[in-house]
Amino acid sequence: MFVIEEELAKLPKTPGVYMHKDSLGEVIYVGKAVNLRNRVRSYFRKTSQADPKVRAMVSNIAEFEYITCATEMEALVLECNLIKKYMPKYNILLKDGKSYPYIEITVTEDYPRVFSTRNLRRDGNRYFGPYTDGAAVRSMLRMIDEMYPLKKCRQQEFRPGVRPCLNYFIGKCSGVCIGAADREDYNAMIGEIIDVLGGHDAKIIASLTEKMNASSERMEYEDAARYRDYIRSIRQLSETQRASMVRDRDVDILIPVITDRSSVVAQYKVREGKLSGREITYIRSDCSGISETTAGEVLGSFIKQYYPELTVLPREILLPVHIEDESLLEEFLDAVNTSNAEEHSDTAHRTRIIVPERGEKKALIRMASEDSLELAKSLDDRAEREKERKNALREEISRIIEYASEISGQAPVLIPDEDDREYRVEAYDISNFNGLDTVGAMVVYEGRKPVKSDYRKFKVRTAEGDDYGSLREVIYRRLKRARNGDEGFSTYPDIMFIDGGLGQVHAVKAVVDAFRIAIPVVGLAKDDAHRTRAIVFDDGREIELKGNRLLFSYCGNIQEEVHRFAITYMSGVKGKKMIKSVLEDIPGVGPKRRAMLLDEFGSIDAIKRASHDDLMKLDGMTSAVADNIIEFFRT
Numbered sequence: 001m002f003v004i005e006e007e008l009a010k011l012p013k014t015p016g017v018y019m020h021k022d023s024l025g026e027v028i029y030v031g032k033a034v035n036l037r038n039r040v041r042s043y044f045r046k047t048s049q050a051d052p053k054v055r056a057m058v059s060n061i062a063e064f065e066y067i068t069c070a071t072e073m074e075a076l077v078l079e080c081n082l083i084k085k086y087m088p089k090y091n092i093l094l095k096d097g098k099s100y101p102y103i104e105i106t107v108t109e110d111y112p113r114v115f116s117t118r119n120l121r122r123d124g125n126r127y128f129g130p131y132t133d134g135a136a137v138r139s140m141l142r143m144i145d146e147m148y149p150l151k152k153c154r155q156q157e158f159r160p161g162v163r164p165c166l167n168y169f170i171g172k173c174s175g176v177c178i179g180a181a182d183r184e185d186y187n188a189m190i191g192e193i194i195d196v197l198g199g200h201d202a203k204i205i206a207s208l209t210e211k212m213n214a215s216s217e218r219m220e221y222e223d224a225a226r227y228r229d230y231i232r233s234i235r236q237l238s239e240t241q242r243a244s245m246v247r248d249r250d251v252d253i254l255i256p257v258i259t260d261r262s263s264v265v266a267q268y269k270v271r272e273g274k275l276s277g278r279e280i281t282y283i284r285s286d287c288s289g290i291s292e293t294t295a296g297e298v299l300g301s302f303i304k305q306y307y308p309e310l311t312v313l314p315r316e317i318l319l320p321v322h323i324e325d326e327s328l329l330e331e332f333l334d335a336v337n338t339s340n341a342e343e344h345s346d347t348a349h350r351t352r353i354i355v356p357e358r359g360e361k362k363a364l365i366r367m368a369s370e371d372s373l374e375l376a377k378s379l380d381d382r383a384e385r386e387k388e389r390k391n392a393l394r395e396e397i398s399r400i401i402e403y404a405s406e407i408s409g410q411a412p413v414l415i416p417d418e419d420d421r422e423y424r425v426e427a428y429d430i431s432n433f434n435g436l437d438t439v440g441a442m443v444v445y446e447g448r449k450p451v452k453s454d455y456r457k458f459k460v461r462t463a464e465g466d467d468y469g470s471l472r473e474v475i476y477r478r479l480k481r482a483r484n485g486d487e488g489f490s491t492y493p494d495i496m497f498i499d500g501g502l503g504q505v506h507a508v509k510a511v512v513d514a515f516r517i518a519i520p521v522v523g524l525a526k527d528d529a530h531r532t533r534a535i536v537f538d539d540g541r542e543i544e545l546k547g548n549r550l551l552f553s554y555c556g557n558i559q560e561e562v563h564r565f566a567i568t569y570m571s572g573v574k575g576k577k578m579i580k581s582v583l584e585d586i587p588g589v590g591p592k593r594r595a596m597l598l599d600e601f602g603s604i605d606a607i608k609r610a611s612h613d614d615l616m617k618l619d620g621m622t623s624a625v626a627d628n629i630i631e632f633f634r635t
Contacts, residue, residue: 199271404520
């Protein structure tokens with residue numbers, strides 16, 4: 001038994017990290033300390049002056065653990081890692097931080113590519129972001145695609161006589177594969193893109209303006225309009241706000257904005273001496289006691305979690321208030337800068353945290369703070385609209401569940417109140433290729449958000465080519481695994497959405513009834529244009545969605561998502577089968593050599609290009625089999 005008073009007496013007086021846990025053993029808070037004994041004991045002193053969030057947390061502490069460290073810096077690094085690992089309830093956390101997109105430029109390749117990614121790797125390539133606005137990323141990539149004929153494929157080497165793809169013929173690729181791309185011109189394009197993404201866009205805007213004016217003088221108005229749109233896109237993305245500074249430095253200004261309904265950090269970026277934009281990062285909405293949290297605590301948590309993910313840090317971070325451990329955080333950011341410089345063979349720079357008292361930087365803080373007041377108003381308005389949409393959709397789904405339950409003679413399923421858990425929807429679709437490689441897909445939504453960790457895939461075993469039979473098999477396996485105690489299927493939905501009409505609903509309903517489980521089942525029928533048309537009930541009744549914009553959007557998004565998930569899985573199954581079939585037609589290549597070939601070369605195309613010497617490097621490869629592989633692809 002864990003006795004808190006006894007364990008407090010055992011705490012060392014060294015730097016370290018402590019983890020508070022609840023009665024279920026879940027980590028609810030992670031913190032660092034210069035002196036573990038003094039810091040942890042302070043939580044259990046009775047005082048009416050404690051922050052409400054701290055009082056709520058302490059009431060839930062059943063035990064604690066700690067890890068000692070040699071220095072306070074080690075404790076800070078460990079604290080950051082543990083917060084990311086456990087996502088504790090009472091720590092201030094960035095909302096969905098891992099899902100923010102980056103723009104990657106593969107500068108390690110001879111002819112770099114530019115694309116969006118959500119995986120930040122220490123691989124020597126250039127990453128810009130993370131961006132909180134996915135639409136802005138897509139818009140920027142579209143502009144880059146239209147302006148620069150860059151290589152789109154991943155291939156690094158091309159065999160002689162290769163035929164270029166469609167991108168070359170429509171002017172979207174400069175023809176790297178056939179040697180038509182000039183290396184110097186290509187690198188110049190990449191340099192321009194790096195400048196734009198880095199906020200240094202004055203040069204390219206001047207160049208585009210010159211081209212626009214020249215096209216206009218030649219009465220080439222379509223070209224002039226295109227250049228005008230390019231300039232507009234750049235300015236919309238990276239120049240939403242402008243303010244002059246005397247010094248030409250890269251600076252971030254951080255302003256916490258905490259309202260009754262929303263909590264965000266507004267990040268104003270100064271590039272080339274100008275305030276070039278504002279990004280908003282939401283603080284996770286279920287951080288308990290966020291409204292009582294000080295601005296300094298919010299800013300400190302943001303700096304620790306946001307900046308270590310960047311490959312280029314600003315020279316200065318301006319804050320409106322002082323935060324705890326300012327000098328220690330500067331040392332931490334210096335270590336990040338040093339690591340980044342080693343990765344990119346560059347010179348490391350320092351990042352200073354500054355709370356300006358006067359002058360131009362104080363004026364910038366004042367301007368950003370005034371803007372944040374307006375932002376706070378819009379956030380509350382946005383939160384109110386979001387709440388209205390959420391409640392309206394909840395009412396719609398409630399009516400659907402109640403009617404579907406009534407048809408089946410079941411007691412109505414009551415969706416919990418808005419302060420309780422979200423209602424859970426499971427959607428199913430079947431996909432196949434000409435009646436073969438039939439698969440089933442299950443996606444899960446809680447409220448309006450997909451729960452991708454709960455998505456499931458099924459390879460249909462007994463009813464290939466039969467949609468009704470395939471659905472019956474998939475639903476049977478899903479419910480059977482839940483009944484057998486499989487944790488991956490243990491949570492039942494409030495309602496099932498089935499891609500299809502009355503026949504699909506009847507097929508699924510028969511299986512659900514056989515298990516004697518009260519889960520409402522409805523179908524999502526499409527029109528001739530393959531858009532979600534109606535919700536179909538077991539008695540044949542339909543609810544047309546054309547006049548209900550909210551329900552039409554919600555059901556349509558779910559139907560598109562489950563269809564995408566099913567198609568992706570089916571394509572993967574079909575592709576693996578084709579690869580397996582191709583390689584097994586080669587004399588001397590069985591399952592073991594097939595796996596070795598794919599592990600080493602990665603794709604059929606790479607195996608085709610492999611030389612005899614390349615193939616002989618594989619363990620157990622014989623000269624005869626290597627000759628067979630080369631001859632097979634040659635003929």
